[in-house]
Amino acid sequence: MEQNIRCFSRWGSLLLAMVCALSAAGETRSLYQKGKITIILEDVPLKTVFDAIEEQVQVRFMYDMMVVDDKQKVSIHAKEVTLEYLLGQLLEGKPLKWSRKEKVIRIEPRSLGTPETAPVVQDTLINITGMVSDTSGTPLPGVSVVVKGQNRGTSTDPNGRFNLERTDPEGVLMLTFLGYRNLEIPIQGRTMVNAVMQADIAGLDQVVVVGYGTTRKSDLTGSVASIKGEDIVQSSSGSFESLLQGRVSGLQVMNRNNDNPQGGATVRVRGISSINGSNAPLVVVDGIPLGNAGGLNAVNPAIISSIEVLKDASATAIYGSRGANGVIMITTKRGKTGKASIWLNQKTNFTTFSDKLDYWRDVEKMVLLSDEGRENAGLDPLYIGQKDPSGTYYPSRADIQSGAWPYHTNWPDYIFRDVAITNDISAGVQGGNEDSQYFVSLGHYQGQGMQLDDDYNKTSLDLSYEHKIAHGLTVLTKSGIWRGRRNINYGMDYNRNPLYPVYNGDGSYYKLNPQDYGNPVAMTNERINKAGNIDGNATLQFNWDIAAPLQLVVRGNVRAGSGESNFFNPPVYTLGGDLYDGEGGRAASNYANVTFDGYLTYTKTIDSDHDLTAMIGANYENSTSKSLNTVGRGFPNDILKDENMAGAETQFINNARTETVLASGFARMNYTYKGRYLATFTARADGSSKFGDNNKWGFFPSGAVSWRISEEEFLKGSGLIDHLKLRASWGISGNQGISPYQTISQFGQDYYYLGEEEYIIYGVGREIGREGIGNRYVQWGGMANKNLRWEKTSQLDIGMDLSMLSNRLDVTFDYYYKRTSDLLRQQFLNPSTGFDRVWTNDGRIENKGVELAIDGRILNEGKFRFDAGLIFNLNRNKVLDIGSQKSSGYLVDANGVRYEPYGEGILNDAYLNVLAIGHPINSFYGYQVNGIIQEMPENPTKNTRPGEFNYVGLNPDGTLDPDARMIIGDPNPDFTSSLNLRLYHQSGFDFSVLLYTVYGNDIFSTRKLESPSLQEGRWTGVNQNNDRPSLRADRQYFTSSWFVEDGSFLRVQNVTLGYRLPELNFLESGRVFLNAANPVTFSRTSEYDAEVGENGRGSTPYPRAVVLTAGIELKF
């Protein structure tokens, strides 16, 4: 702990020393600026001359009228003179002097001995105007025009024109515009500079953020994909991840429940490489690791400037032990030089289901089929006007038909909103001068789920400020605070039997039987389930250009926050509430993460042929978290609910605290020879407190080489190829995704009753899980594994970047091979040890695949611009090794397949997904079904009669041979692909379509069994078919190929129509747009939607939501 503080203070004192030393050395350069003045006036009051000068030059005179007699008459003859000269002439011989501060000229009495005028500064600055167009001559609005080295600039107006006042005639103009190559034009004294910008699809000069630094895209040796913030904000979501689907090559995003107002998605880079650790990429925001991708609500998508995805080892190894799953780098917006601009983005989502809900509308049919199913099972019909053993009353068929049974409830009306409306508004101010820039934004998101009372809202405030303290030294601060609130109300059953009412006659909620806890209206109204958080973060960063080749970045960041949740299950209507006379809980948690890092970059060009960039740095992260959880059972009444936990008869309290430390050193070297041959080497050493004493430190090296063939003489002249680069990289990155304290023996806790007193007892061994029916058996752990170490992923990447046809076609291709070894997994122990499992490193898994991204500027001249982008990802996953059979307890089936269950049970089976050696992760395991039995066998049993599943392995006695089971499906897609089409018109209209497809994956659809609309196709004596079994109420369903369906789908993911508003006086730029997310999906499954989780399990509860967004973006 003491060591900890010393380390901290070492960083702190460094920061402090830098601020003190350098702010003193700093000087503020003033702006001396003058225009030429022409004034010819005879015998007028001095004030009139001042007025004339004020009119011609933007200055104001200030003086004390008691001292300066501005009514005295003067005459002046000045033609094209400077202000200084004029004032010198004017005040000559008078006891006055002048001084100037910015635009204010102060006239004061002159004491003896001081010169009459302020020093004259050579005035050589000029005004420049110009126009910027593309190669076709179309004016380009919005191009940034900046004087190099001064950070002064402007941008072009809607006619492509710009005006830069008072500019150094020897300066260089820098023109930048997204989608065009950067242009530098020496002014050479001209006052009119016109420019033509080259379209640049490849964005070779684009600056790409990599770990601890940036690089030009053309200098990249690793595999990095990048996307601009504005490309993802056409729709809105509570978290940014779901907006990335189909946008980035190599990034797989699965949105399962897209009506969750809090957002959230499963994100994978190049497949699944860990079986027990996390598989989510690390998200780094402005250099600070934020967490694993999935549901990061902390980032307001509106302030994202760009996102880079680091994929190969050369790019990710700089994040060492956390790089194995890829890294998503987010850069947020910062202030910029120029006048303050205010921006406002408002989006409103209208969310509805994309498809009709499938439930029983025709109750007579429902009753008929229920009875048919029971008859086939040899059971009496249910609907006979009697109570069943559970106490549920079933009205008779006659009563239903005649209308004597009056109830018919359309449950979806009580569960779903017709249209869920989400409002997402962000506004901010940004601006600054060459010394200081600021960015402030406020965002508010008010989201609704499709189910009533299912809400999420969050409010965020982000600030960014940077200031040039002194020459070469910039301080940058960023901070943000956000608050989220969630009201959770989902999982209601709209398939509830429509024959029952919502309420009893007395207004209480109707229960089918005493054990019925499913009345959705009761749940919605009576149950409490809420969560909320407040999080804040602050960064202080110094960028110091120590000397020309050397730059230092030092920064510290604190992220801290607290979360809370509470629930109350009232008696009568909820299971927990009924069992315990009311059950409630409140939980609170808080965390603080402190990060310090610093890195030194050295850039040097030697003999113009050798470019060298070397970087060395260190990093320290400390994460602490604490939680307190209270649960109470048995409340005297449900008036105060969980607000009075002390009123609970039985109280449970739980608290926990963890602290983990990661300390690292890292280095990178980039070397370029003649701009053609590039090499990058990185290394990171990570020390983590989570791992065993002997394995605290891990070393993660990588290397990459690339060859810019297009720079070679033999290709340089060719008009066809503009840019061609071959890349190869190899390296190792790690995964430390396990909970802390696994290397320390941990005691367990229980109760023991002794002499009328309940003791809380402790000792060796603790509960780490449960198993068996109803989770009744405890699994014991707590044994230390001092040898625990990282999971290691080595990755080979071979890639190519190509731009051709005058940069109108851009192709990026990557092949990769990833192998993860030392998989973090739990090893079984022999029970005589007193333990069941211990964490260990064991097993291997591989992923290999290709990624292809093609961008084409198909039309880039004339009134229309038309771009198309294609992304294609293919990944093959294979489990190579899952440890020895003894330690992992894997099973070997009759076909010799070695596998272990992976995940939870489904239907009547204990598992569906397996880890099988030689097969992809999550493969389905079960029986094969060959249609439906049509012939009556000799000695029929319930399971061998016509209308039953014709299982392979079905014995004549109706039992199933477990040895007949096999791998029956693979939920991993053959490929995923997306196509992005964008059309722009000169008038300001734009139109884009994003298509997304997943192909060749299997899904396991339980809706195939349950959907009421599919029941029609059942096997009956009349309708003998091979597709669907008869209805039989007591049939046991096993995992079988019958449920496995082709999960391929093609979805129109986004359709956007936008219009750029014409220029108005007060408006710098503006855009309005309409976006439809998920309007159409083509698939062949029985599911509502083929996009299911990565384990391929269907039973999506309701259709995917279509989100219509109306948005407006304004900048003043």
Next chain:
Amino acid sequence: MKKTIIVLLSFFCLAGSSCDDMLKETPFGVYSNENYYNTENDALNALLYAYDPINNIEYGARFLFNLTDITTNQYKSYNKGLETNLYTWDVTPNTEEFPYFFKYAYLSISRANSVLENVSKMKNISGSLQKQFLGEARFLRAFNYFMLVRAFGSVPMHDKVVEGVDQGQAPYASIEELYAFIISDLEEAITMMEVQKQQGRADKVAAQSLLAKVYLTMASSRMTGSPGYEWVQDYEATYEQAAKYAYEVLYGQGVYGLDPDLARVYNVRHQGDGMEHIFITSMSREGKGQEGNFSQLPQMFGLGLPTVYMPVSLNGGGGVQTMIEPGQTCWQYYRVDSDFYHRFGDDDLRKRLMVTTIYNQDGSVLAEWSEDNLTSTNPTLFAFYFPFCRKYADPLSNGNRTSANLYLIRFAEVALAYAEAAGPTAEGYHWINEVRKRAGLDDLTPGLSPAEFREAIWQELTFELAFEGHGLFELRRINRVMENVTNKTVKAEYAYFFPIPQREADLNPKNQ
């Protein structure tokens, strides 16, 4: 400027190298050997943690009955579902009860080892308390190994907590080695502990009783030729050892004794103060958490009907009571074989511990048991197809949480052990007759030969200890498993030793 660079560079080097210590993990909110075992309370809590596994489903609260009683003539499945394969002896090394029972015995052993290793090193503890705790830990270790050796035979022996994967594969100790270990632990425990009765804990008398039972098991096994006990040198000398320790219990203390009222032995209100109970668990209806903190034994035995009543007194009369709080339903998992019921003499009070008539709350008869009820269409009769055991009843239960406990060591068992060990001596006759007298039976025929006398004791044990988790162990020690278990087909290879559970056999093979 150069100076600055050098300073910065050396700073980076420092930052990288000297932060090693801070990577040490501090486990907050987690006890471990490093920070526990400081106070007397810590020691007591750790000791109770070692007792705790016995209370769980996997051990005493269910599986002990499954292994020892279900496998004998006491129970029958009636093909009524809710079955364990032990009803039919259709078992494999993976049969659910084996791995869990095995594991829980070792959980208790591991925790007892932790107490032995750590409490012995403690300074802040009074000498007498330290001795008592260490004695109890030795008792527990012996208790568990005695369970294991009778269930599985030769098993791995751990006398230390396993602290790393590499220490996991302990060699299998022979049955002889296990008994030697058990005896030495118990001898040690006897010298360390005092007579100090408390429900849920063992004392000196419990250790003496257990040691008597250990010697008795060795002696009778050797005498009857039960497999695995050939190494016992002289069974009569061993019987003498059993008699010696049982004698200490019968005559050497004044706290425990044979409760004259049979009903009170099984009365949930008298578990704590009953003189009969030498070692009894302490699950409580007030217990929090999971089953094991409270008991659900009444549900295992009672009828699956809404509230049924039975007479409070074994002789009838005295009002009616329930197995469990009215409104709670039982599961009728442990179903008494009606043939076993019929073997009890009609005068035997212990026969009335099986209920054959159930009542309404007002005392009127609700239903009579009959074997024909199996085919009845009346739902009440349909559930009442076996006479159910009422030894575990808690009419005061807190919902489904009860205080019914396991009678691990009773005075009567020690009394009969003494009689068996001593043979047809006056004292031997005295103690079996005391037990018989309490059950309402006449004295045993005098003048029996030693063999006849022991035969009579074994007979008595069958009735006295029925449904209390002794059945199969009692048959194994007199080499009569195949002979006596007739209502099911015993799997011969496992008749005397259950198979080592699969995972243990796989990960720690016996003959490696």
